[in-house]
Amino acid sequence: MLIELVRANDEIIFDSGNPASTTRERSSHSSFPQTKVELRLPAGSAQVLDFHFTATSLTAPEKMRFKYRLEGFDSEWRETAGGQPREAHYTNLRPGRYRFAVQASNNHGVWNERGASLAIYLAPYYWQTVWFGPLSGSAFIGVVFAGAWWRFERLKRRKELEQRLAIAEQRTRIADDLHDELGANLSSLVPQGDLLDGIPGTVQPGKLSGQLRECLFALDQVVWLLQPSNDSLERFATYLHRFANWLFDQTPFQQEWDVPTEWPAMS
Numbered sequence: 001m002l003i004e005l006v007r008a009n010d011e012i013i014f015d016s017g018n019p020a021s022t023t024r025e026r027s028s029h030s031s032f033p034q035t036k037v038e039l040r041l042p043a044g045s046a047q048v049l050d051f052h053f054t055a056t057s058l059t060a061p062e063k064m065r066f067k068y069r070l071e072g073f074d075s076e077w078r079e080t081a082g083g084q085p086r087e088a089h090y091t092n093l094r095p096g097r098y099r100f101a102v103q104a105s106n107n108h109g110v111w112n113e114r115g116a117s118l119a120i121y122l123a124p125y126y127w128q129t130v131w132f133g134p135l136s137g138s139a140f141i142g143v144v145f146a147g148a149w150w151r152f153e154r155l156k157r158r159k160e161l162e163q164r165l166a167i168a169e170q171r172t173r174i175a176d177d178l179h180d181e182l183g184a185n186l187s188s189l190v191p192q193g194d195l196l197d198g199i200p201g202t203v204q205p206g207k208l209s210g211q212l213r214e215c216l217f218a219l220d221q222v223v224w225l226l227q228p229s230n231d232s233l234e235r236f237a238t239y240l241h242r243f244a245n246w247l248f249d250q251t252p253f254q255q256e257w258d259v260p261t262e263w264p265a266m267s
Helices: 132-197 207-226 233-248
Strands: 002-008 011-015 038-041 048-054 065-071 078-080 087-091 096-105 116-122
Touching (some): 048 065
Antiparallel strands (some): 002 048, 065 096
């Protein structure tokens, strides 16, 4: 009993009569019986597998019968009569390990139980490997998680920005209202306070008008703090410089400021 030839995609990958014609990587078969041979085929190289086998019989070879099966694919033996081609054909096999086994019977129907066999390993494409599914699933879950996290962070930043804008608008409105209404009213009272300060017997000279100007200055500070455009280190330093100038104008002290040409981007 002998497996003569194996073709993969019409290319000879095993020839028992000419081992040198083998073109695929496999275990050496020149010094081992066929039961020890393993053909290792790369991915996609065996969409069609053809096995050719034979056996010798000195009496009535036409009455010989064969049965074969591909372990890992066939669940039962397949039989051929003596007059039929001594061939087996398989297509579109999945990656994995297989063993092709064949047996023959003589004209008396006695089967050679030992037969012949040949092991074959079909390598998978990378997407057919065991680890590809879990890795691709993990990658998909990672992409979904990253996308969800990015969207969550984007919505969070958007909400924070909307809140900051709403607060800034509210601060601007309050500052405008204080400046336009309360500031205007206090400014109109200052001349009247000057007149009242000049009337004998009313209040201490200059006290009323001074208190009104202090109220205006305090209001100016509140309005400045409420303006969102002043929320920077540079604007704060500018206001502090202006306040110091006002504070030291009526004193004999002199001031000197040393400020950087560029301010850090912070608020």
